[in-house]
Amino acid sequence: MNKHAPNSPEARDIAYHLHSYTNAELHQEVGPTVIERGAGIHVWDNTGKRYVEALSGLWSVGVGFGEERLVKAATEQMQKLPYYQTFAHRSHGPAIDLAEKLVSIAPVPMSKAYFTNSGSEANDTVVKFLWYRSNALGKPEKKKIISRFRGYHGVTVASASLTGLPYNHRSFDLPINGILHTTCPHYWKEGRDGESEEEFASRCAADLDAMIQAEGPDTVAAFIGEPVMGAGGVVVPPKGYWQKIQAVLAKYDILLVADEVICGFGRTGNLWGSQTFDIKPDILVTSKQITSSYFPLSAVLLNERAYAPIQDESGRIGTLGHGVTGAGHPVGAAVALENIAIIEERGLVANAARQGEPLRAGLKALADEFELVGEMRGIGLIAALEMDPGRAKDEMAVGALGTAMNVALMRHGVIARNLGDTIAFCPPLIIDDEGVAEIIAGVEKALKDVSAAHG
Structure with a gap:
């Protein structure tokens, strides 16, 4: 039995609402x-x-909460064009403006922006794009993706597989095949006695190198990582870590995906976490602070190396058979543009x-x-x-x-x-x-x- 008054918001929540990341049985007692x-x-x-x-x-x-400029941007766009889709050569001004803005402020040269609604959807899309790209290159065996233990990349079937946390896998029959996890770069927990940060970073890179060799370099498409791990415990990488990891990936011609869903738009003290740690991603994923979460929106940025084979394959097949209804939503794009303007102006x-x-x-x-x-x-x-x-x-x-x-x-x-x-x-x-x-x-x-x- 719960302790809340009948018909109270708490009691109705208990009666009707299933919550994320919540003990559903305990929630029946304590409520929200x-x-x-x-x-x-x-x-x-x-x-x-x-x-x-x-x-x-x-x-x-x-x-912050209650930012009137974002409310106004959403209201004005809702009145002008409340929704339109981006399938089959359709577009609209806010999506075009936001794609251009994101490519222009990316931490490294990027070619295209692709829109989805959440970080999970974006990372799920990245997995599909990586597979699609490998097929386009005539390398159907190059499909494996390496993530890290305690990394967090979302909760859809593919993105939850990338996530390296037990509760995102248990009872869900995850991870799916072809997703691997290497060492978590948490020096305080994973470092050995007498091992310096630099030595620990070298060991992390060596572990990645050994995994790639064991799996076969021709079978690994990409490595994905957050510049700073967020939901895995705010893990700041040890000194030299990202330089050493990128050297391993370069040796085997493996793409680097930077998950900037938490780090992007200022969180690490630079616009991008990739700038803070001198990361040069081939693919960058952003969400959350892109609209300050006033509207669901996410984006995948691809450099020319990642994008060109996808373009070629869509030409060969006749289409890029992927997309979601709300992708590049005009209201979300308008809010994102105003949100980015506020971040810059202030x-x-x-x-x-x-x-x-x-x-x-x-x-x-x-x-x-x-x-x-x-x-x-x-x-x-x-x-x-x-x-x-x-x-x-x-x-x-x-x-x-x-x-x-x-x-x-x-x-x-x-x-x-x-x-x-x-x-x-x-x-x-x-x-x-x-x-x-x-x-x-x-x-x-x-x-x-x-x-x-x-x-």
Whole structure:
């Protein structure tokens, strides 16, 4: 039985709504937190309680909540052309403008932009494009894709297979064949005693090289990775990692796919995570902050090396037999264009770099103060505290300490997200000194509560 009043929003949610990433059985008892409105970096629930949204919704509300310029852009486009499709030589102004904009601001030269509705759809499309391209090149055996353990690339059948997290595979009969996973570049967890960061990065590259050789270089189409791992725990790669990985891929003529769904549009202190780590992708995937999640939209950018065989094959067959109804939606494209304009005009990429420093410094000070914290990590305006259950006074299952922290943070008015025992922070790009201080104060209170109970 649930504790909520009959016909309340909570009770009706329990009755009718199946939630993502939620224990459906437990939800019948506890129900939801119902968020009613948002402004800037804050949201309010239906009891009137205010929270600082320290995860930007889902890593995504870059310009904050209640941005009137995005509401206006959506309204005006809805009135002019509320929908049109992009199949069979059809197009419209917002899709054309956004494709041009994305290609012009890409971190490396790109040829084309292809639109979908979510990061999952985009990465699923990438898998199909890679297979299509290999067939176009007369290399039907070159279909395998290498991802990484703890990488996150979505939840559709193919993109969830790319994802390297157990809960995205268990009971779903995933991953599908042809998707492989190599070493997670988390030095704190995966590094060996006496091994430097540089040595660990070299070992990661050697592991990738060995996997490619074992599978056969002619069978591997691509390697996919987030510049900074997001949902896998905010894993910042060790020094030299991406240079060493790219050297291995170049040796075997394997394409590089940069999943910028979280990192893109300023999160790492540059417009793209690829710029932060000197990554030169053949394919780049973006979503989330492209519209600040005011409208579902994602894009796949392809360089000429990736794109040209796809064009050739569509000519041979007669069509590129792929597409979704909402691809390049005019309202979403209009919102994206205005959102990008706001990011540029207000210097939000620079603000992310600037405000990331006190956020990470404050979290590091707390990590040093509280014994239950094992590591603080981050870059730009994305960070994490990893709780260490081995330091708790009572035996705790993996993830229990992180859940306790998440509950305590909510109690003190901070919405973050626990990924197992890792607490992730990814506030809106608009955050100021006061907002950072509010997050740090809430985290300190939560750590005191959890330390009193379990330290």
